[in-house]
Amino acid sequence: MATSETIGEELVRRGISRRALLKYSAYLATLMALPPTASKAIAAALAAARRQSVIWLSFQECTGCTESLTRSFSPTIEDMIFNLISLDYHETLQAVSGAAAEQARLSAMRENRGKYVVVIDGSVSTKDGGVYSTNAGKTNLQVLEETAEHALALISVGTCAAFGGIPHAHPNPTGAVPVSEIITDKPVINISGCPPIPEAMAGTIAYLVTFGKLPDLDHLNRPKAIFGDTIHDRCYRRPFYDKGLFAKGFDDEGARKGWCLYEVGCKGPVTYNACATLKWNGGVSFPIQSGHGCLGCSEPDFWDKGGFYRPLSASTGNPAAVVGGAAAAGIGVGIASALLVRRHKLDANKESKS
Amino acid sequence: MSLLDFARGPALEAAMAVFVFGVCWRMLSLLLLPWARDKSVARAGAPPALLGATRSFVRHLWPPRPLAPGSLFVTVNGYVFHVGLAVIVFGLAQHILFLRGLVGVHWPNLPSGVVSAAAVVTLASLLAALGRRLTNPVLKLISTFNDYFSWFVTVLPVATGLVAVSHLWAPYETLLAVHLLSVALLLIWFPFGKLMHAFLVFLTRTETGIFYSRRGAEI
Numbered sequence: 001m002a003t004s005e006t007i008g009e010e011l012v013r014r015g016i017s018r019r020a021l022l023k024y025s026a027y028l029a030t031l032m033a034l035p036p037t038a039s040k041a042i043a044a045a046l047a048a049a050r051r052q053s054v055i056w057l058s059f060q061e062c063t064g065c066t067e068s069l070t071r072s073f074s075p076t077i078e079d080m081i082f083n084l085i086s087l088d089y090h091e092t093l094q095a096v097s098g099a100a101a102e103q104a105r106l107s108a109m110r111e112n113r114g115k116y117v118v119v120i121d122g123s124v125s126t127k128d129g130g131v132y133s134t135n136a137g138k139t140n141l142q143v144l145e146e147t148a149e150h151a152l153a154l155i156s157v158g159t160c161a162a163f164g165g166i167p168h169a170h171p172n173p174t175g176a177v178p179v180s181e182i183i184t185d186k187p188v189i190n191i192s193g194c195p196p197i198p199e200a201m202a203g204t205i206a207y208l209v210t211f212g213k214l215p216d217l218d219h220l221n222r223p224k225a226i227f228g229d230t231i232h233d234r235c236y237r238r239p240f241y242d243k244g245l246f247a248k249g250f251d252d253e254g255a256r257k258g259w260c261l262y263e264v265g266c267k268g269p270v271t272y273n274a275c276a277t278l279k280w281n282g283g284v285s286f287p288i289q290s291g292h293g294c295l296g297c298s299e300p301d302f303w304d305k306g307g308f309y310r311p312l313s314a315s316t317g318n319p320a321a322v323v324g325g326a327a328a329a330g331i332g333v334g335i336a337s338a339l340l341v342r343r344h345k346l347d348a349n350k351e352s353k354s
Numbered sequence: 355m356s357l358l359d360f361a362r363g364p365a366l367e368a369a370m371a372v373f374v375f376g377v378c379w380r381m382l383s384l385l386l387l388p389w390a391r392d393k394s395v396a397r398a399g400a401p402p403a404l405l406g407a408t409r410s411f412v413r414h415l416w417p418p419r420p421l422a423p424g425s426l427f428v429t430v431n432g433y434v435f436h437v438g439l440a441v442i443v444f445g446l447a448q449h450i451l452f453l454r455g456l457v458g459v460h461w462p463n464l465p466s467g468v469v470s471a472a473a474v475v476t477l478a479s480l481l482a483a484l485g486r487r488l489t490n491p492v493l494k495l496i497s498t499f500n501d502y503f504s505w506f507v508t509v510l511p512v513a514t515g516l517v518a519v520s521h522l523w524a525p526y527e528t529l530l531a532v533h534l535l536s537v538a539l540l541l542i543w544f545p546f547g548k549l550m551h552a553f554l555v556f557l558t559r560t561e562t563g564i565f566y567s568r569r570g571a572e573i
């Protein structure tokens with residue numbers, strides 16, 4: 001339940017020092033690309049703010065986004081985020097189930113009307129009235145519309161909620177759509193990624209709590225602080241790209257020397273995310289550092305972009321079929337036009353003789 | 355569908371279809387035309403047809419001495435941008451990957467810096483060619499829309515490719531999409547404009563070579 005306790009009081013109760021809060025605020029300021037001077041203001045605002053009521057809805061998803069947040073290797077962040085918010089409803093994390101769980105959602109909505117934030121992971125099924133994904137006898141579509149009605153803002157966590165993700169991939173049998181296609185009258189922040197970087201989720205929620213407003217967003221409604229640069233812009237393999245040194249496979253000499261993974265399908269140049277700087281597992285590594293090209297998982301329709309291992313500069317169509325068909329047609333028309341000329345000439349010869 | 359998805363998928367597919375269709379059509383309709391038999395008696399010592407054609411082709415690689423001073427710029431500049439274009443198309447890793455997707459074969463790439471340098475030189479050379487076309491009175495008089503548009507669709511992929519590789523001014527996905535669309539435009543125009551000389555030059559030089567070598571003329 002949302003508590004009337006301030007975050008500062010809650011932290012004191014849990015034995016978290018002011019020094020830890022200041023450190024965390026400095027980290028948040030860096031993460032959200034704020035000036036260093038903002039960290040003190042963040043600390044003060046956070047200490048005085050009430051914990052933000054959050055209702056977390058899980059729709060067509062794999063729970064990877066929740067796993068990403070809760071299994072974060074930064075316990076400070078994980079702890080902090082749960083100190084900043086009052087997680088009033090989360091199907092995976094809450095202890096209660098059944099009618100009591102639904103009751104928790106409804107009472108959080110009632111008590112924090114107009115002030116609660118809805119976090120969604122997973123896309124929304126819309127085909128046949130959304131019957132392909134239901135919970136407690138209600139379709140995800142109904143639950144979303146009902147819960148969003150009096151929300152302050154919505155945060156679509158993960159590519160499924162933000163852009164439809166894997167359920168939305170061709171042929172999209174459930175008519176999956178992103179949250180922003182259903183809820184158009186409330187601010188929707190997209191924190192895409194499959195899963196998203198935990199710090200991106202924590203940072204965005206903390207920003208909302210601290211400043212009471214949305215962070216700067218890009219054209220896909222993603223926080224610019226996290227999604228402002230491409231993976232390629234910050235990739236440590238970039239010098240190899242610039243020199244034209246590419247690994248041709250996952251175990252060739254180039255791969256062993258750490259050359260650029262463009263040829264094996266890396267989508268880093270067109271993928272906006274902070275994996276190359278924040279990294280994963282407590283800053284240990286990220287996919288490219290582990291030897292695999294970027295899949296572009298924080299971009300819309302990443303599943304349908306012609307294949308993870310097809311280089312970006314290659315055509316995604318079916319050239320063999322197209323070229324074959326066009327060649328056959330061209331040869332046919334070429335022969336026909338030559339025959340026409342021959343016949344024309346023959347007729348002209350006959351005419352001139354007669 | 356994003357602009358890049360459109361460029362990588364349907365746009366390139368359609369452009370390749372038009373290119374292949376147009377080239378096959380134009381080449382076959384020319385090759386299958388009724389050929390007039392050469393009824394002249396071959397001059398004594400005239401080389402066989404194929405040899406005559408090859409010699410003529412080789413001779414045309416450089417202007418004959420009396421004409422050389424006047425056409426030196428055109429010849430050298432022509433070589434510069436033709437070789438430059440070949441280096442760009444067949445030397446850059448990204449292009450080799452594109453071609454590998456089409457024909458299945460690949461070869462080692464050149465360092466990106468070398469290809470970028472070739473692209474700068476090619477651009478300068480193409481601009482020089484345009485400058486000459488606009489300033490030489492005779493050339494200007496005989497130039498048509500076909501000449502200018504063929505020049506334009508050749509320059510565009512070089513310029514957009516250079517910008518894309520340098521990651522200048524716009525997000526890479528936009529630059530790459532614009533570059534691929536400019537290639538699509540080139541492919542569509544290719545069979546129907548003067549760029550078709552890339553195929554027709556072999557046909558016309560062979561024909562002329564055979565015709566004249568049979569008559570004992572060396573051109």
Ligand code: SF4
Pocket residue numbers: 231232233235236237238239241259260261262266267268269288293294
């Ligand atoms: S590995 Fe990917 S992101 Fe890194 S430089 Fe190469 S193409 Fe760019």
